Amino acid sequence: MANDFMGKVKENWQQRAMESTTLRAELRLVPRQLKWVLFAVYVAALGVLVWLGVWMPNIHPFGIAVEPLPLRLLAVFGVLTGIAAGVSFFVMLMVYIGRDARRRGMRPVLWVLVALFVPYLIGVILYFVVRDPLPVNCPQCGSIVSAQFTFCPACKFNLRPHCPECRLPLRAGYRFCPRCGFSLQTDAAMPGAAEAHP
Numbered sequence: 001m002a003n004d005f006m007g008k009v010k011e012n013w014q015q016r017a018m019e020s021t022t023l024r025a026e027l028r029l030v031p032r033q034l035k036w037v038l039f040a041v042y043v044a045a046l047g048v049l050v051w052l053g054v055w056m057p058n059i060h061p062f063g064i065a066v067e068p069l070p071l072r073l074l075a076v077f078g079v080l081t082g083i084a085a086g087v088s089f090f091v092m093l094m095v096y097i098g099r100d101a102r103r104r105g106m107r108p109v110l111w112v113l114v115a116l117f118v119p120y121l122i123g124v125i126l127y128f129v130v131r132d133p134l135p136v137n138c139p140q141c142g143s144i145v146s147a148q149f150t151f152c153p154a155c156k157f158n159l160r161p162h163c164p165e166c167r168l169p170l171r172a173g174y175r176f177c178p179r180c181g182f183s184l185q186t187d188a189a190m191p192g193a194a195e196a197h198p
């Protein structure tokens, strides 16, 4: 059982290593409206604190009581910005995990709860370790299929071809097996097709 789990984790890891993505593309999973809402809340809180600092000098936000006033406002600004950055990062991380889990065919609510409630960010780390690979397009028929499938359920295309000689898993575009040098020559250079002509 534990071995099965570790095997699946390792396989997911290898599949995910083939996903080429950028931080910018990943950040796009977080809706722009949410980023604006977080920014608006930050600006509003800043406005309230400046207003308090100027008009109610007896109230000390975050217990900051330094004089003179400009220095106090600067200190309050610094602390609030730090808190806002931390909170915003956490909120966006939770939204990212929910949306990322959904597009990977995992259970979004479950994983957001795990990320939220398993302490010391262990839930977050666990999610990034075990998450399933992204679905892929079948190179032959274009259907969207789970990266864990071996054959396309729509057209039976071999999605996880192996070298016919040494069984090494191959990637699309290889013309020779990188381990044993077996020639996978076909015009399409598609190892799935190569298996049909050993």
Ligand SMILES: [Zn+2]
Pocket (backbone or CB within 6 Å): 138, 139, 140, 141, 142, 143, 152, 153, 154, 155, 156, 157
């Ligand atoms: Zn297909």
Ligand SMILES: [Zn+2]
Pocket (backbone or CB within 6 Å): 163, 164, 165, 166, 167, 168, 177, 178, 179, 180, 181, 182
């Ligand atoms: Zn080989």
